[in-house]
Amino acid sequence: MYQWVSLISLWAIPITIAFVLLYGWRKQVPVYETFVDGAKGGLTTTIRILPHLIAMMVAVTMFRESGALELLLKMIRPALDFLHFPEELVPLALLRPLTGTGSLAIATDLIAQYGPDSFLGRLAATMQGSTDTTLYVLTVYFGAVGIRNSSYALKVGLWSDLAGVIFSLLIVTYVFS
Amino acid sequence: MLNIIWLALIVISIVVAAINGRMEVINQAAFEGAKTGVTVCFGLLSILAFWMGLMRIAEKSGLLELLARALSPIISLLFPDVPKGHPAIGYILSNMSANLLGLGNAATPMGLKAMEELQKLNANKQVASPAMCTLLAINTASITIIPTTMIAIRMQYGSVNPVEIVGTTLLSSFGATIVALLIDRWYRYRHSRRHR
Numbered sequence: 001m002y003q004w005v006s007l008i009s010l011w012a013i014p015i016t017i018a019f020v021l022l023y024g025w026r027k028q029v030p031v032y033e034t035f036v037d038g039a040k041g042g043l044t045t046t047i048r049i050l051p052h053l054i055a056m057m058v059a060v061t062m063f064r065e066s067g068a069l070e071l072l073l074k075m076i077r078p079a080l081d082f083l084h085f086p087e088e089l090v091p092l093a094l095l096r097p098l099t100g101t102g103s104l105a106i107a108t109d110l111i112a113q114y115g116p117d118s119f120l121g122r123l124a125a126t127m128q129g130s131t132d133t134t135l136y137v138l139t140v141y142f143g144a145v146g147i148r149n150s151s152y153a154l155k156v157g158l159w160s161d162l163a164g165v166i167f168s169l170l171i172v173t174y175v176f177s
Numbered sequence: 178m179l180n181i182i183w184l185a186l187i188v189i190s191i192v193v194a195a196i197n198g199r200m201e202v203i204n205q206a207a208f209e210g211a212k213t214g215v216t217v218c219f220g221l222l223s224i225l226a227f228w229m230g231l232m233r234i235a236e237k238s239g240l241l242e243l244l245a246r247a248l249s250p251i252i253s254l255l256f257p258d259v260p261k262g263h264p265a266i267g268y269i270l271s272n273m274s275a276n277l278l279g280l281g282n283a284a285t286p287m288g289l290k291a292m293e294e295l296q297k298l299n300a301n302k303q304v305a306s307p308a309m310c311t312l313l314a315i316n317t318a319s320i321t322i323i324p325t326t327m328i329a330i331r332m333q334y335g336s337v338n339p340v341e342i343v344g345t346t347l348l349s350s351f352g353a354t355i356v357a358l359l360i361d362r363w364y365r366y367r368h369s370r371r372h373r
Contacts (some may be wrong), residue, residue: 020231024238031234037366038233042226045289046218055215059183061210063192071193097317102282108330116336125331129324130350132317135182137288140221141313144289145296148303152364154182155309160318160357173228175345 045144052143056135060098061155069094085169088120092127093165097158123172130163132157221285230288232271241267255315255358256308258298265294269312277320288316307365311358318357321350 024031063069073090075100080087089135096103110124132159194203235241245252245266252259252266259265268291275284291312299306305313324346331339 017231020235020238020240023240024234027238029234034234034237035230037230038236038349039226039230041233042222042229042286045229045286049221049310050218053218054211055183057214057217058207058210059186059190061208061213062194062203063186065209065312066190066194066199067197068190068193083226104326107327111334113329116331116334118340121331121334121336122342122345123228125324125327126345126349129321129327129342129346130318130353134317137316138313140285141288141292141316142305142309145292146302147305147309149297149305151305151307151310152368153305153313156310156314156357156361157317159360160314160353163317163356164349164352164353167352168345171345171349171352 008143048146049140053136056139057099060135063098064095071099080143086120086123088114089123090128092124096128096131096165097134097161098136100136103128103133119172119176122176123168126172127165127168130168131161134158190249199219224341225286225289231288232287232290235271236264236267241271244270255311258306258308259295260298263294263298265291265298265308268294271318272312288312294307307368310365311361314357314361315354318350318353320354 021031024034024090072094076090077087080090085093091165092103092106092110095106107124107128111121116122116125134154138150138154138157142153190206191203193199194200232241241264242262245262245264248270249261249266252269253261256266256269259269268287272284272287272291275287292309295306295309295312296302298308311342327342327346328339
């Protein structure tokens with residue numbers, strides 16, 4: 001199973017690249033010029049995203065470093081105890097929608113501290129894998145096309161992150177204990 | 178919504194830092210955060226340029242259209258307001274499949290192209306359309322078959338069986354996606370009733 005999965009991870013991208021290029025070549029697309037033309041779009045998109053990303057990163061870093069995150073954790077502790085949610089994983093669950101690299105750092109730290117095959121280690125890995133950086137995705141995706149009013153998208157994203165956290169807890173508890 | 182969140186994050190941070198007497202942290206965090214923003218963005222640049230280049234070939238050769246036509250029943254169920262055979266469908270599909278394989282970085286350029294196409298269909302260019310919200314919902318919950326990064330980290334810390342979290346991740350992300358789509362449907366329904 002493991003070998004099969006790692007084989008797919010290894011081959012997925014090279015096969016995609018080769019297939020797209022060969023298919024384009026067969027359809028008489030000038031592959032090099034077309035690639036360069038498309039890649040140019042990547043440059044303009046990056047420049048459009050940059051200000052949005054800077055704004056969001058400043059806010060998130062300030063929130064974490066000022067101790068506001070800690071304070072928030074303290075405030076919601078009674079609710080966590082009530083739900084039997086492991087306290088060690090709260091920073092991960094809270095930071096996940098805000099910062100991908102930040103939550104990855106926390107997940108790695110948890111795995112290092114408690115061991116990859118502990119309950120907390122498995123839960124951290126599953127949680128990190130089944131939720132996403134909602135605020136980042138929203139900033140990047142909507143920033144790139146100039147959307148100012150995100151409508152109800154943020155609410156849906158945050159609810160689905162919460163669903164991912166709850167499902168992770170339930171499924172990891174069920175499977176590994 | 179984003180306005181309020183952003184403002185709240187910053188104001189609360191400054192107030193908390195003031196109470197804790199840690200104002201110097203705020204100065205540092207602001208510039209540190211801005212720097213991270215730039216670093217992340219330039220990290221994105223290489224990946225974006227590469228995949229967008231490749232995607233342009235797929236688009237020009239008709240590969241995207243082929244993919245879109247094959248899977249259009251699923252898409253027209255999820256995105257009822259995108260016309261059949263519209264280029265957005267191809268990009269949405271490639272975004273979804275890159276997410277499925279846990280290729281987070283490769284998924285972003287496809288998602289951005291999909292957003293651009295959806296923006297062309299959008300009546301009010303400032304406000305996200307329901308289709309854009311659905312695409313975002315799929316991206317944030319995103320079913321993951323292979324959580325590549327997590328497997329790598331588990332290997333690094335000497336796990337006996339690094340891939341044993343594949344099943345739990347698949348199940349819980351599948352559950353989260355179903356929930357996300359249901360909530361999206363509910364908001365979409367409320368939204369369309371209010372704007373009739």
